[in-house]
Amino acid sequence: MSEILDAGPFFHGTKAALRVGDLLTPGFRSNYRPEIVMNHVYFTSRLDGAGLAAEIIPGDGPPRVYEVEPTGEFEDDPNVTDKKFPGNPTRSFRSAAPLRIVAERDDWTRLTPEALETWRRRLTEMRDERAEIIN
Known part of the structure:
Protein backbone atom coordinates (compact mmCIF):
# COMPACT_ATOMS: atom_id res chain seq x y z
CA MET A 1 0.00 0.00 0.00
CA SER A 2 1.27 3.48 -0.78
CA GLU A 3 1.90 6.22 1.75
CA ILE A 4 -1.03 8.41 2.84
CA LEU A 5 -0.85 11.61 0.76
CA ASP A 6 -3.64 13.39 2.62
CA ALA A 7 -6.15 12.24 5.22
CA GLY A 8 -8.99 14.33 3.77
CA PRO A 9 -11.82 15.07 3.86
CA PHE A 10 -11.95 15.18 0.06
CA PHE A 11 -14.19 17.10 -2.34
CA HIS A 12 -15.21 17.00 -6.00
CA GLY A 13 -16.81 19.90 -7.87
CA THR A 14 -19.22 19.24 -10.72
CA LYS A 15 -22.49 20.29 -12.35
CA ALA A 16 -23.88 16.75 -12.09
CA ALA A 17 -26.78 16.05 -9.71
CA LEU A 18 -25.63 13.07 -7.64
CA ARG A 19 -26.77 11.23 -4.52
CA VAL A 20 -25.00 9.91 -1.46
CA GLY A 21 -23.59 6.49 -2.36
CA ASP A 22 -23.15 7.27 -6.07
CA LEU A 23 -19.73 6.57 -7.57
CA LEU A 24 -17.69 9.00 -9.64
CA THR A 25 -15.70 6.98 -12.15
CA PRO A 26 -13.05 7.65 -14.79
CA GLY A 27 -13.98 7.35 -18.45
CA PHE A 28 -15.71 10.67 -19.05
CA ARG A 29 -14.61 13.58 -21.23
CA SER A 30 -12.32 16.20 -19.74
CA ASN A 31 -14.06 19.37 -18.56
CA LEU A 47 -13.47 22.68 -0.24
CA ASP A 48 -13.20 26.02 -2.05
CA GLY A 49 -10.99 24.42 -4.73
CA ALA A 50 -13.78 21.98 -5.53
CA GLY A 51 -16.22 24.90 -5.55
CA LEU A 52 -14.04 26.76 -8.04
CA ALA A 53 -13.98 23.71 -10.32
CA ALA A 54 -17.76 23.32 -10.05
CA GLU A 55 -18.33 26.94 -11.02
CA ILE A 56 -15.96 27.19 -13.98
CA ILE A 57 -16.56 23.88 -15.76
CA PRO A 58 -18.95 23.92 -18.68
CA GLY A 59 -22.29 22.22 -18.39
CA ASP A 60 -25.89 22.62 -17.45
CA GLY A 61 -27.16 22.90 -13.94
CA PRO A 62 -25.91 24.66 -10.87
CA PRO A 63 -22.40 24.10 -9.51
CA ARG A 64 -22.28 21.39 -6.86
CA VAL A 65 -19.63 20.25 -4.40
CA TYR A 66 -19.63 16.75 -3.02
CA GLU A 67 -17.63 15.30 -0.17
CA VAL A 68 -16.14 12.09 -1.51
CA GLU A 69 -14.10 9.14 -0.31
CA PRO A 70 -11.59 7.35 -2.53
CA THR A 71 -12.28 3.62 -2.99
CA GLY A 72 -8.70 2.89 -4.02
CA GLU A 73 -5.23 4.35 -4.18
CA PHE A 74 -4.69 7.89 -5.42
CA GLU A 75 -1.80 10.15 -6.37
CA ASP A 76 -0.96 13.84 -6.60
CA ASP A 77 -2.54 15.40 -9.70
CA PRO A 78 0.41 15.81 -12.09
CA ASN A 79 -1.47 18.42 -14.12
CA VAL A 80 -0.99 20.96 -11.34
CA THR A 81 1.63 19.58 -8.95
CA ASP A 82 4.45 18.83 -11.36
CA LYS A 83 3.88 21.69 -13.77
CA LYS A 84 2.49 24.61 -11.82
CA PHE A 85 2.59 24.05 -8.07
CA PRO A 86 5.44 21.77 -6.90
CA GLY A 87 4.72 20.23 -3.53
CA ASN A 88 0.94 20.12 -4.14
CA PRO A 89 -0.19 23.23 -2.22
CA THR A 90 -3.54 22.91 -4.05
CA ARG A 91 -3.95 19.48 -2.42
CA SER A 92 -5.23 18.09 -5.73
CA PHE A 93 -5.33 14.36 -6.42
CA ARG A 94 -6.48 11.81 -8.96
CA SER A 95 -7.46 8.16 -8.87
CA ALA A 96 -8.17 5.44 -11.40
CA ALA A 97 -10.55 3.98 -8.80
CA PRO A 98 -14.03 5.41 -8.20
CA LEU A 99 -14.85 8.04 -5.60
CA ARG A 100 -17.94 7.49 -3.42
CA ILE A 101 -20.23 10.44 -2.70
CA VAL A 102 -20.68 10.80 1.07
CA ALA A 103 -22.41 14.21 1.25
CA GLU A 104 -23.31 17.29 -0.75
CA ARG A 105 -21.77 20.48 0.63
CA ASP A 106 -23.07 24.03 0.31
CA ASP A 107 -20.61 25.81 2.60
CA TRP A 108 -18.01 26.71 -0.03
CA THR A 109 -17.10 30.23 -1.14
CA ARG A 110 -18.87 31.28 -4.34
CA LEU A 111 -17.08 33.33 -7.00
CA THR A 112 -18.16 36.87 -7.74
CA PRO A 113 -19.50 37.37 -11.28
CA GLU A 114 -16.26 39.21 -12.13
CA ALA A 115 -14.04 36.41 -10.82
CA LEU A 116 -16.14 33.82 -12.65
CA GLU A 117 -15.71 35.71 -15.92
CA THR A 118 -11.93 35.95 -15.37
CA TRP A 119 -11.66 32.20 -14.74
CA ARG A 120 -13.79 31.35 -17.79
CA ARG A 121 -11.60 33.61 -19.93
CA ARG A 122 -8.49 31.80 -18.63
CA LEU A 123 -10.04 28.44 -19.52
CA THR A 124 -10.82 29.64 -23.03
CA GLU A 125 -7.23 30.81 -23.43
CA MET A 126 -5.95 27.46 -22.14
CA ARG A 127 -8.11 25.59 -24.67
CA ASP A 128 -6.91 27.91 -27.44
CA GLU A 129 -3.30 27.23 -26.46
CA ARG A 130 -4.02 23.49 -26.46
CA ALA A 131 -2.54 23.08 -23.00
CA GLU A 132 -1.39 19.52 -22.37
CA ILE A 133 -3.36 17.35 -19.98
CA ILE A 134 -1.49 14.48 -18.39
CA ASN A 135 -4.01 11.65 -18.58
Whole structure:
Protein backbone atom coordinates (compact mmCIF):
# COMPACT_ATOMS: atom_id res chain seq x y z
CA MET A 1 0.00 0.00 0.00
CA SER A 2 1.27 3.48 -0.78
CA GLU A 3 1.90 6.22 1.75
CA ILE A 4 -1.03 8.41 2.84
CA LEU A 5 -0.85 11.61 0.76
CA ASP A 6 -3.64 13.39 2.62
CA ALA A 7 -6.15 12.24 5.22
CA GLY A 8 -8.99 14.33 3.77
CA PRO A 9 -11.82 15.07 3.86
CA PHE A 10 -11.95 15.18 0.06
CA PHE A 11 -14.19 17.10 -2.34
CA HIS A 12 -15.21 17.00 -6.00
CA GLY A 13 -16.81 19.90 -7.87
CA THR A 14 -19.22 19.24 -10.72
CA LYS A 15 -22.49 20.29 -12.35
CA ALA A 16 -23.88 16.75 -12.09
CA ALA A 17 -26.78 16.05 -9.71
CA LEU A 18 -25.63 13.07 -7.64
CA ARG A 19 -26.77 11.23 -4.52
CA VAL A 20 -25.00 9.91 -1.46
CA GLY A 21 -23.59 6.49 -2.36
CA ASP A 22 -23.15 7.27 -6.07
CA LEU A 23 -19.73 6.57 -7.57
CA LEU A 24 -17.69 9.00 -9.64
CA THR A 25 -15.70 6.98 -12.15
CA PRO A 26 -13.05 7.65 -14.79
CA GLY A 27 -13.98 7.35 -18.45
CA PHE A 28 -15.71 10.67 -19.05
CA ARG A 29 -14.61 13.58 -21.23
CA SER A 30 -12.32 16.20 -19.74
CA ASN A 31 -14.06 19.37 -18.56
CA TYR A 32 -11.15 21.35 -19.97
CA ARG A 33 -10.36 19.45 -23.20
CA PRO A 34 -13.54 17.59 -24.25
CA GLU A 35 -11.74 15.61 -26.95
CA ILE A 36 -9.90 13.69 -24.19
CA VAL A 37 -11.54 10.84 -22.28
CA MET A 38 -10.07 10.83 -18.80
CA ASN A 39 -8.42 7.79 -17.20
CA HIS A 40 -8.77 9.26 -13.72
CA VAL A 41 -11.28 11.08 -11.52
CA TYR A 42 -9.98 14.23 -9.83
CA PHE A 43 -10.56 15.61 -6.35
CA THR A 44 -9.07 17.91 -3.73
CA SER A 45 -8.96 18.31 0.02
CA ARG A 46 -9.73 22.03 -0.40
CA LEU A 47 -13.47 22.68 -0.24
CA ASP A 48 -13.20 26.02 -2.05
CA GLY A 49 -10.99 24.42 -4.73
CA ALA A 50 -13.78 21.98 -5.53
CA GLY A 51 -16.22 24.90 -5.55
CA LEU A 52 -14.04 26.76 -8.04
CA ALA A 53 -13.98 23.71 -10.32
CA ALA A 54 -17.76 23.32 -10.05
CA GLU A 55 -18.33 26.94 -11.02
CA ILE A 56 -15.96 27.19 -13.98
CA ILE A 57 -16.56 23.88 -15.76
CA PRO A 58 -18.95 23.92 -18.68
CA GLY A 59 -22.29 22.22 -18.39
CA ASP A 60 -25.89 22.62 -17.45
CA GLY A 61 -27.16 22.90 -13.94
CA PRO A 62 -25.91 24.66 -10.87
CA PRO A 63 -22.40 24.10 -9.51
CA ARG A 64 -22.28 21.39 -6.86
CA VAL A 65 -19.63 20.25 -4.40
CA TYR A 66 -19.63 16.75 -3.02
CA GLU A 67 -17.63 15.30 -0.17
CA VAL A 68 -16.14 12.09 -1.51
CA GLU A 69 -14.10 9.14 -0.31
CA PRO A 70 -11.59 7.35 -2.53
CA THR A 71 -12.28 3.62 -2.99
CA GLY A 72 -8.70 2.89 -4.02
CA GLU A 73 -5.23 4.35 -4.18
CA PHE A 74 -4.69 7.89 -5.42
CA GLU A 75 -1.80 10.15 -6.37
CA ASP A 76 -0.96 13.84 -6.60
CA ASP A 77 -2.54 15.40 -9.70
CA PRO A 78 0.41 15.81 -12.09
CA ASN A 79 -1.47 18.42 -14.12
CA VAL A 80 -0.99 20.96 -11.34
CA THR A 81 1.63 19.58 -8.95
CA ASP A 82 4.45 18.83 -11.36
CA LYS A 83 3.88 21.69 -13.77
CA LYS A 84 2.49 24.61 -11.82
CA PHE A 85 2.59 24.05 -8.07
CA PRO A 86 5.44 21.77 -6.90
CA GLY A 87 4.72 20.23 -3.53
CA ASN A 88 0.94 20.12 -4.14
CA PRO A 89 -0.19 23.23 -2.22
CA THR A 90 -3.54 22.91 -4.05
CA ARG A 91 -3.95 19.48 -2.42
CA SER A 92 -5.23 18.09 -5.73
CA PHE A 93 -5.33 14.36 -6.42
CA ARG A 94 -6.48 11.81 -8.96
CA SER A 95 -7.46 8.16 -8.87
CA ALA A 96 -8.17 5.44 -11.40
CA ALA A 97 -10.55 3.98 -8.80
CA PRO A 98 -14.03 5.41 -8.20
CA LEU A 99 -14.85 8.04 -5.60
CA ARG A 100 -17.94 7.49 -3.42
CA ILE A 101 -20.23 10.44 -2.70
CA VAL A 102 -20.68 10.80 1.07
CA ALA A 103 -22.41 14.21 1.25
CA GLU A 104 -23.31 17.29 -0.75
CA ARG A 105 -21.77 20.48 0.63
CA ASP A 106 -23.07 24.03 0.31
CA ASP A 107 -20.61 25.81 2.60
CA TRP A 108 -18.01 26.71 -0.03
CA THR A 109 -17.10 30.23 -1.14
CA ARG A 110 -18.87 31.28 -4.34
CA LEU A 111 -17.08 33.33 -7.00
CA THR A 112 -18.16 36.87 -7.74
CA PRO A 113 -19.50 37.37 -11.28
CA GLU A 114 -16.26 39.21 -12.13
CA ALA A 115 -14.04 36.41 -10.82
CA LEU A 116 -16.14 33.82 -12.65
CA GLU A 117 -15.71 35.71 -15.92
CA THR A 118 -11.93 35.95 -15.37
CA TRP A 119 -11.66 32.20 -14.74
CA ARG A 120 -13.79 31.35 -17.79
CA ARG A 121 -11.60 33.61 -19.93
CA ARG A 122 -8.49 31.80 -18.63
CA LEU A 123 -10.04 28.44 -19.52
CA THR A 124 -10.82 29.64 -23.03
CA GLU A 125 -7.23 30.81 -23.43
CA MET A 126 -5.95 27.46 -22.14
CA ARG A 127 -8.11 25.59 -24.67
CA ASP A 128 -6.91 27.91 -27.44
CA GLU A 129 -3.30 27.23 -26.46
CA ARG A 130 -4.02 23.49 -26.46
CA ALA A 131 -2.54 23.08 -23.00
CA GLU A 132 -1.39 19.52 -22.37
CA ILE A 133 -3.36 17.35 -19.98
CA ILE A 134 -1.49 14.48 -18.39
CA ASN A 135 -4.01 11.65 -18.58
